[in-house]
Amino acid sequence: MIDLRSDTVTTPTEGMWDAMYKAPVGDDVFGEDPGLKALEEKIARLFGMEGGVFVPSGTMGNQIGLKVHTQPADEVIIDENAHIYHSEGAAGGLISGIQLRPVRGERGVLTAAQVNAAVREQNDWDPHSRVVALENTSNKGGGTCYPLETIREIFHFTREKELALHLDGARIWNAAVATGTQLADYGSLCDTISVCFSKGLGAPVGSMLLGSRDVIKKARRFRKILGGGMRQAGMLAAAASYAVDHHYEKLEHDHRKAKKLAETVVSSPFFEVEPSHVETNIVLFRVIRGSVENALAWFLSQDVAMIPFGENTIRATFHFQISESDLEKAMRAVASYKGE
Ligand SMILES: Cc1ncc(COP(=O)(O)O)c(C=O)c1O
Numbered sequence: 001m002i003d004l005r006s007d008t009v010t011t012p013t014e015g016m017w018d019a020m021y022k023a024p025v026g027d028d029v030f031g032e033d034p035g036l037k038a039l040e041e042k043i044a045r046l047f048g049m050e051g052g053v054f055v056p057s058g059t060m061g062n063q064i065g066l067k068v069h070t071q072p073a074d075e076v077i078i079d080e081n082a083h084i085y086h087s088e089g090a091a092g093g094l095i096s097g098i099q100l101r102p103v104r105g106e107r108g109v110l111t112a113a114q115v116n117a118a119v120r121e122q123n124d125w126d127p128h129s130r131v132v133a134l135e136n137t138s139n140k141g142g143g144t145c146y147p148l149e150t151i152r153e154i155f156h157f158t159r160e161k162e163l164a165l166h167l168d169g170a171r172i173w174n175a176a177v178a179t180g181t182q183l184a185d186y187g188s189l190c191d192t193i194s195v196c197f198s199k200g201l202g203a204p205v206g207s208m209l210l211g212s213r214d215v216i217k218k219a220r221r222f223r224k225i226l227g228g229g230m231r232q233a234g235m236l237a238a239a240a241s242y243a244v245d246h247h248y249e250k251l252e253h254d255h256r257k258a259k260k261l262a263e264t265v266v267s268s269p270f271f272e273v274e275p276s277h278v279e280t281n282i283v284l285f286r287v288i289r290g291s292v293e294n295a296l297a298w299f300l301s302q303d304v305a306m307i308p309f310g311e312n313t314i315r316a317t318f319h320f321q322i323s324e325s326d327l328e329k330a331m332r333a334v335a336s337y338k339g340e
Pocket of ligand 1: 056057058059062083084135137138139170171
């Protein structure tokens with residue numbers, strides 16, 4: 001099965017298993033797991049930030065990121081396509097007592113002017129604008145990247161208005177590769193960044209929240225409260241570290257393959273895609289004749305799995321375990337689709 005449903009479906013390679021098997025471990029709640037400590041330092045250094053805390057999931061990274069910046073009844077300005085808004089079970093309300101203010105960006109990307117327009121008046125009745133949360137790349141936007149300049153403008157604006165800037169960087173690695181941006185440039189413009197090792201990088205589990213020393217101290221406490229304090233998690237740190245060292249550089253191939261699939265999609269009379277919108281490893285395409293269900297069933301009959309992704313839309317996501325011949329098979333499955 002050629003699994004293009006998500007970049008979360010990868011399984012550990014032999015090298016990664018080996019690194020996990022050999023990982024030194026200790027009790028991380030006591031601060032004694034050497035591998036985990038080393039990973040936190042290594043990733044913080046990569047992003048030029050003061051510290052990091054390893055968490056089980058991107059959702060927990062985001063939610064702790066919001067928690068450290070807010071008080072109950074605060075508001076977070078966010079794109080209407082964001083994962084935090086759609087896919088984290090309204091956790092911001094449950095955990096932090098906050099409200100999200102969705103804003104319509106362009107394929108998941110906001111401008112400083114849009115953020116500006118969403119900030120509330122300071123009075124006794126408006127919610128208190130407190131955080132701007134960006135997502136880079138934007139999953140529902142189709143793997144879109146923020147231009148660094150846009151993040152910089154938003155950053156300056158947040159400083160002026162005394163807002164915090166959180167970045168959901170589940171796929172920040174893809175954004176960095178696609179735009180040729182240094183990870184430390186993102187780090188210099190954000191108060192907190194949540195990064196995932198378990199998307200295109202291919203680790204089985206794990207994310208990290210990055211921020212200042214003070215923020216990370218607070219974040220550690222919230223992680224424990226939320227049940228995210230793990231004990232001998234060094235084996236997960238070993239997988240994450242291996243993923244950064246060995247798979248980060250492979251992401252550009254995923255992006256190239258996604259673009260190639262889009263070229264096939266665009267020449268089918270049944271589908272619609274704008275190839276220039278494919279910026280990273282995600283291809284979103286619309287079904288313009290026939291149904292999403294039929295198209296997905298046809299692909300599956302050709303041994304290719306994709307997923308429905310919003311109205312009349314299908315998502316195909318590339319990762320390093322999709323080979324060139326897998327790509328060709330997927331292209332043939334798209335090209336041979338004949339409708340109902
Ligand atoms: C953009 C984005 N942020 C956060 C997450 C959450 O990650 P996790 O599934 O590890 O909680 C995802 C998951 O797909 C995502 O796509």
